Amino acid sequence: MRTGIFMVALLASMLLTPAALAAADTDSDSAKLLKSTSDHTKFKALQQEFNSGPEVTKACLSCHTEAAKQLHRTEHWKWEYKTPQGQLLGKKTLINNFCISPSSNEAACNICHIGYGWKDDTFDFKSEVNVDCLVCHDTSGNYRKPAGLAGNVVTKAMEFPPGSGNIIKPINLTKIAQAVGKTSRDTCGACHFYGGGGDGVKHGDMDSSLAAPDKALDVHMDALGLNFACATCHMTQGHQVPGSRYAPTGRDKGEAHLRGKDYKTNPTTCQACHGQAPHKTNAKLNDHTDKVACQTCHIPKFARGGVPTKMSWDWSTAGKMGPDGKPLTIKDAKGHPTYMAIKGDFVLGDDVIPEYRWFNGTVTYTLRSDKVDDSHQPVQMNRYAGSASDGKSLIWPVKIMHGKQPYDPVNKTLVVPHTAGIDDTAYWTNFNWEKAIAKGMATIGEPYSGKFDFIATESTWPITHMVAPAKDALGCHACHAAGGRLEKVPGIYIPGRASDHARWLDTAGWALAALSLLGMLIHGLGRVLLSRRKN
């Protein structure tokens, strides 16, 4: 009997398996088909051997004729952005308190430019073939832009730096070009996760843990759930990516965006999907949305994915050699460097509680040409504008980055050192600040007195990624308490925050209550004693 059942089952499985496989095949085929009307492996233009990036771009442009012109208008290409207030920002000229500046270090830093060959200020921003399509549209995961080659790719094995014995493996551009598709967390992350020179270094709310996060780390990007790509929120139009931190929206007063309706506002805000009253079960929470950014409660901590972020970077201690005479590196228990001879001392942070600021979307930066006041340190690298009363601000979570970096104490300006390079003036090669700063300043054409010192700096970064699921959002007591998270946020009355109390009222109230109680007790005692005496 048992054998009989087994035989039937075996027979059934033999009959059914091919059918099931065929069905699965059709499913994946149709899924693929429904994703795109084009199969790039079938395009003649891509069926050739490519020896360089620009050759691929040329092939792309043979169909996507206007793509490069669109890209030329983006911040991703220009690395320039002029604020409504008239400040010229962008990586091209900005200075920060991480790696300081890509200027004079283009061959290394500009591998994160969406182009090929930006090695110095001779780069041709009008060139269409120098636009790098693959860095954003690769789906193979095999695309590489090695540091030191100014964003160019390697198609034949090469030794770099020359004489180092370090061989860079070539990549197969044909295969990569035939597999192009939409941007992904991986392609955006290839640069944005690694800002500041390493995984998670700069932002605190963006690191490689967001490549395939779980729900607890990011409720939207949850790889097994909603699986948002970056572009799901950063909805591009004509390759223009909205939601830049250079042009943030401090407070979005708009409704949730409806499809078909033409919105001029930033589509990346929480409100652009969730509107102004997103809390369904506890309506009182909606009373917060005119004062508190969604991020403040819904991103309880940053650097939550296991990748630490740099909270402080002290360049002044750089240059120490180890007992072996080689550049010193000190690592913490988890293997993350806390000291590197080429960079100095770091303080790393995991699961960091943000600081909180009123923010209306306007940020003013300290530029390379600006005078800094070294008698008032730390110098603010950027300032977040906003207040309780301007009607445009919300209370935002921010990361405060503490730095100590070289400056010119005579000219009172921050300086750009030439750090990365294989020449004799690069700091990472010769550990000589004089030469490195002189080279850097000569490259950018700013005056340099020849003297340098180190100055404490602070920069402010918005926290807006790593949105936790609702159940992990901050509870009321996180802020509605003495010494809560918003303890230092001015201009607003927060129930439960002791520093908001009128001290005279609390003192008088409790004192009068205590005196009444005391009076009553004395009165009562008198009654008891006198009635006893009578009896």
Place this chain on the structure above:
Amino acid sequence: MARIYIFKRFERFWHWAQAALIIFMLLTGFEIHGSYRLLGWEKAVNLHTTAAWTLIGLWLFAIFWHFTTGEWRQYIPTSKNIIAVLNYYSVGIFAGTPHPFRVTQLSKHNPLQRLAYLLVKLLINPLIWVSGLAYLYYNEIAASKIAIIAGLQLGTIALVHTAAAFMMLIFLIGHLYLSTTGHTPLAHIKAMITGWEDVEADKPVAALVK
């Protein structure tokens, strides 16, 4: 001793429900204020709000009851005998002299009580209710186009609400203590539970006895 029925069923229910709600709201309210941690802030807010709406409901019934029964007249202040009553609580009570006031159904509160309860009803309660509702609906007020109230700061509203809460607390302390000053410490409390108050029979109150 004789007994007269002075607190009717609704009145007793109203009194004790209100007492419980006010004590509970003082507890949760001062937690929300940040004076201590007891239930947790969120729970305190939710329960305080629920209790507030319950008390508002109770009050609507109580106001209706007071006006339909004419009981509101019990709170009309009078200066008659007020000195005598003050004198009793400050001196006479220790000497064992009898209370100068005689409770009747038509006049169940002594002049001091009338004044105190009127103060609660016309000053403390309105302050608490108005500031409390403003607290709850602060967002709507701030968003309103009515200039006078739109400029109202939450801090000001909270200040008034807290001040009124302190007044209520002080009233409660006095009220609780004075409830023990009957001919026995529990006499008044018993009356508030059963409705029946003991009165001295040697006075002509027989006509009022049920």
